[in-house]
Amino acid sequence: MNILLLGSGGREHALAWKLAQSRLLAKPGDRLYAAPGNPGIADHAELVNLDVTNHGSVVRFCADRRIGLVVVGPEAPLVDGLADTLRAAGVRVFGPSAAAAQLEGSKGFTKDLCARAGIPTAGYVRVKNLQDALAALDGFAAPYVLKADGLAAGKGVVIAEDRADAEAALGDMFDGKFVDSASGAGAEVVIEEFMKGEEASFFALTDGASIMAFGTAQDHKRVGEGDTGPNTGGMGAYSPAPVLDAMRRGEALERIIAPTVRAMADAGMPYSGVLYAGLMLTDEGPKLIEYNCRFGDPECQVLMMRLQSDLGELMLACAENRLSRSEAARFSADTALTVVMAAEGYPGTPQKGGTIHLAEKEAEGVKIFHAGTARGAEGDLVANGGRVLNVSARGANVTAARQKAYEAVDAIQFPSGFCRRDIGWREIAREAG
Numbered sequence: 001m002n003i004l005l006l007g008s009g010g011r012e013h014a015l016a017w018k019l020a021q022s023r024l025l026a027k028p029g030d031r032l033y034a035a036p037g038n039p040g041i042a043d044h045a046e047l048v049n050l051d052v053t054n055h056g057s058v059v060r061f062c063a064d065r066r067i068g069l070v071v072v073g074p075e076a077p078l079v080d081g082l083a084d085t086l087r088a089a090g091v092r093v094f095g096p097s098a099a100a101a102q103l104e105g106s107k108g109f110t111k112d113l114c115a116r117a118g119i120p121t122a123g124y125v126r127v128k129n130l131q132d133a134l135a136a137l138d139g140f141a142a143p144y145v146l147k148a149d150g151l152a153a154g155k156g157v158v159i160a161e162d163r164a165d166a167e168a169a170l171g172d173m174f175d176g177k178f179v180d181s182a183s184g185a186g187a188e189v190v191i192e193e194f195m196k197g198e199e200a201s202f203f204a205l206t207d208g209a210s211i212m213a214f215g216t217a218q219d220h221k222r223v224g225e226g227d228t229g230p231n232t233g234g235m236g237a238y239s240p241a242p243v244l245d246a247m248r249r250g251e252a253l254e255r256i257i258a259p260t261v262r263a264m265a266d267a268g269m270p271y272s273g274v275l276y277a278g279l280m281l282t283d284e285g286p287k288l289i290e291y292n293c294r295f296g297d298p299e300c301q302v303l304m305m306r307l308q309s310d311l312g313e314l315m316l317a318c319a320e321n322r323l324s325r326s327e328a329a330r331f332s333a334d335t336a337l338t339v340v341m342a343a344e345g346y347p348g349t350p351q352k353g354g355t356i357h358l359a360e361k362e363a364e365g366v367k368i369f370h371a372g373t374a375r376g377a378e379g380d381l382v383a384n385g386g387r388v389l390n391v392s393a394r395g396a397n398v399t400a401a402r403q404k405a406y407e408a409v410d411a412i413q414f415p416s417g418f419c420r421r422d423i424g425w426r427e428i429a430r431e432a433g
């Protein structure tokens, strides 16, 4: 069949690489298209120019090219209802409806659902104006967790160390500083109890009824070594996350993922696609921090490095509501680790156009995913975004995977780029005993 992949980052490069190996694309004439894609994705897919905000044009493209499956990488088109439009036009799609994507798009929606279904998460209140927000602070202790509602590209969360900082941040939130015009983030704020523990990510595929565990990962959100400095989309990740041992994975599935999928179906908005749970591993067991309605970036890259099952088949089974008849996803027992090489300036304004030279051939067990690259005038590779490359490697454990990943990093010439040198530090300390 023909498949259309939407997105342009390292996550989508990893998905394209894995989809290209699918039996769904094995027949001569089967095509993988990517919109808009990037120079790395171009190795596996035909890049096409499509405006994903114009749902009609995506539907027309699917009809013209007889697309059998659309895979949506990022959250924005999902929250915007692209999957609904495609399904209504009879196109199979991997990714949730707009109603179901509220699990990522609206923090208030998700907190209310957790409260109704008894899902472990931080205590909270939803507030709609500054006066109520300031009064609500009395019910919480420092540090204060404040979240502007709606998609805010990770920028809507403030952890304030004391009351004065919390009041100032709330002032900003209701002043519109965090307002995202597309989603209206900032019109409402969620104040949460602070949870203590280690964070880890848990992934599940679902067709709305049946659930399949789909691996674990841990990432590094801060830009600086030792997890310091401003937050980013993620500077590196590894999978599996050994802290999510079998017991905690079982708890996460039973107490968090399964009741969520049930509650969404009961509410008439079945969730279909990948459900990515950000978890806090507290003394009382895993608690939900947040949901994402898509794969994590760069968590997807390390999951795909380990995935042995046919990604296309699994995605199609979700899209066709027959996941219960699929075998459980198989992953290599190896660890995969990815190091993000970013452009100077990130997570502020990144320097664009910096030259990149990659080795002709990747070493065994190494994959370099393109996250923010473009072709320069001479066809040379240049930086074109904040996060530019995801240098990924597999090894017997985090220590071995990390060594291989940094060897690959050191073989790359990218003078205007930088990376953290300590990806995996927590786990490496544990491996060293």
Ligand code: AMP
Binding pocket: 122, 145, 147, 154, 157, 192, 193, 194, 195, 196, 199, 278, 289, 290
């Ligand atoms: P979110 O966008 O909801 O994932 O929040 C961003 C980050 O803020 C998370 O990855 C956590 O590090 C932190 N965070 C969010 N909510 C809480 C909470 N209730 N307690 C402690 N940390 C939190």
Ligand code: GLY
Binding pocket: 219, 233, 234, 292, 295, 296, 297, 298, 299
């Ligand atoms: N790496 C975090 C995310 O994709 O949301």
